[in-house]
Amino acid sequence: MATLKLGKLPDRTPSKITITVSADLSQALNDYAALYRQTYGESETVAELIPFMLVGYLEGDRAFSKARKEGLPGAVPEKQRR
Secondary structure (H helix, E strand, O other): OOOOOOOOOOOOOOOOOOOOOOHHHHHHHHHHHHHHHHHHOOOOOHHHHHHHHHHHHHHHOHHHHHHHHOOOOOOOOHHHHO
């Protein structure tokens, strides 16, 4: 079984998302969804996976996290968001 960076998604209320991506990215996202289904035995749409992929990406970006904590211009510091 594959070990994916994205863990199994939690229960959640579905939401609709509209996005335009390149043909290559679209294929890569569909391939990821297929591997997710193979790995976890549950089918998730690309639109359901993207928000969790983005959260993982943003949480893994140390420079972005540091800038937010230090008060990134135009962003609300993490301490004030809670």
